[in-house]
Amino acid sequence: MSGDPPRLTNPSVHHLGPALVSLVLSVVGLVGAAGIAPRWARAHLDALGPANLPQKNLGVLLQREAALAPAIIPLYGSSELVRPSEFRASEFFAQRPDGFAVSPVGGRGTPLLVTLQEIGAVGTAFAGRKVIVILSPSEFLRADARSQYAGNYSRLQSEIVIFGSQFDLAFKRRVAQRLLRFPEVLDADPVLRFALHRLVDTAPLWRAGYYLALPFGRLQTQVGRWLDAVSVLELLARQPSYRQAVPAVSQPLEWGSLADSAMRVYRPRAAHNPAGFEDAHWKQFQPNYRTQRGRTTDSIFRSDLQGSPLWTDLGLLLEGLKDLGAEPLVLSPPLPGQYYFSYLGLSPSVWQVYYRRLRALTSATGARLATFEANNLDPFLSRDPFHPSPVCWVLLDRTIDEFSHDILH
Amino acid sequence: MTFYTDPRIRFAARVLQYLAIQLALIYLSSHQALVTPSFIYQGF
Secondary structure (H helix, E strand, O other): OOOOOOOOOOHHHHHHHHHHHHHHHHHHHHHHHHHHHHHHHHHOHHHHOOOOOHHHHHOOHHHHHHHHOOOEEEEEOOHHHOOOOOOOHHHHOOOOOOOOEEEEEOOOOOOHHHHHHHHHHHHHHHOOOEEEEEOOHHHHHOOOOHHHHHOOOOHHHHHHHHHOOOOOHHHHHHHHHHHOOOHHHHOOOHHHHHHHHHHHOOOOOHHHHHHHHHHHHHHHHHHHHHHHHHHHHHHHHHOHHHHOOOOOOOOOOOHHHHHHHHHHHHHHHHOOOOOOOOHHHHHHHHHHHHHHHHHOOHHHHHHHHHOOOHHHHHHHHHHHHHHHOOEEEEEOOOOOHHHHHHHOOOOHHHHHHHHHHHHHHHHHHOOEEEOOHHHOOOOOOEOOOOOEOHHHHHHHHHHHHHHHOOOOO | OOOOOOHHHHHHHHHHHHHHHHHHHHHHHHHHHHOOOOOOOOOO
16 A cells, blocks of 8 residues: 555664664764863863862873873872862862972772772873872781772773783783782673683683783773763863863972971861870771770781782882883871870881881882881871871972972982 | 655664664763772771
8 A cells, every 4th residue: 555654574674774873973972082082181181180080090091191291290099189188289289389280099998909000001101200109008907908999990990901002911910810809890891800810820821812802802991991081071071160270379388387387287186195196086986996906916017017918019010110111209108106106005116017128119110219207206197097197298298399300319 | 755754764763762872871881980980988
C-alpha cells in the first residue's frame, strides 16, 4: 500500500549508520577537547596552579601544565597540602610574591606510592624542572594503609606509568611489584592487572604477555587522557573563579617577622597540652596518645621505621625523578619532637635510622634534601603528628623560596 | 512522505540519540575517573 511506511528489512542495519556517525562525532569532540584543554588550562594557570583540585590529583593534564610553567613549582605531598593553615605554601605563594607560585598535588592520606604514579604519569615534562616532594616523617611509622591508597588511586596515572614509554621495563617491574600489593583497585581494570602480573612474572614469556597487553593499555590510556581533558574543560566552564587572572603582588619576604606573626597566630591555640599539638586536636585524641605513651619503646619504634614499606616507594620515586631528569627537593618537616621525645619519652637517636636512610636515598639519586633536624625540639611546629603548624609552614616556605632561587644551602 | 518516514530525518534523530547517550557516558566516566574517587579516604 502506498500510504504505509517502508518496511524495515533488517532494523539493526538502520541503527548501525547513526551509531557509527555519532561515534565518529564523539571521538572528534574528544580529540578537540584534548587539543583545547591544555591551552585553556595554560591560560588560567595563575588560578589553577595554587588550587587543590581532584582533577589535578587524579588527572595528568593540570599537573603537566604546572610542571611546564616557568613560574610554578609543583609541590607533591598529602594532607598537609589540603588542610587549611595560615602560611600554607600554596596560599602563601599564590600571588607570586617572589616571582613564582606553588602548585600542590596530593590529598588526604596520599601515600608515596601514589605520589610516584602522579609524578611518573607527568613524565618527561619534568625534565630540567624543579619539583618538591614533602614527606610526613610520622607516616614512616604506619604500615601500608589500603584505604589511603584506594582513596587516592588514579587509574589513568597508573596506566600511563605502566603503558607509557617514560620508564624502562626494569623500573616498571619494580613498580608493578608494589602496585600488586593493592589488587583491590585493579578489579575494574583487567588489562592493567594482566600487564602488572606479566611484569612481575618470572616465566620466560612474561615480556610477550606484557607487549600483548600494551596496545590495549595505550588505547585505554588515550581514552583516559580524553576524559581528563573533558574534566578540566568542565571545571573551567563551571567555575568562573578559575578563569579570573591572579595578578602578581611582588613583596619582600621578611622571614623573621613572618615567623613572629605565625607564632603569634599559633601559640595561643597550642599552649595547653604537653605534646605541643593544637589544643583542639589534643582534646579529641588525648586517650589515644595516652595509650601510646605506655606502649611505645625505642626498639619498637626503630623496627617500625626500618621496616616501613615507604622506603621502597621513596626509592622508586627518587629514581623515577632522576630518570625523568627532574631537579627534586625532598622536604622532611621537623619532627613533633615535643611529642616523641618529651611526652612519649623516646630517645632522639631512634630517628637517626630515618635520617640516615633519607640521606642515602637522596644522595644516591642526586635529589636535594632539607630535614630541619635542628628544629626537632622547637615547640609549636606541629599541629599533630602529621601536619605542620603555621610556624612550621614559614620554615618550609623559606626553604621553598631559597630552592626556587637556587640559594638553598 | 511524512516527517517520521523521511529516512534522513530518522537517521539524524538516531545520530542525536546515540550522541546524547555517548556524551552522558563521557561526562559520567570523566567524573567518576577524575573528579570523584571511587573511595573517599576519611582519615588524617
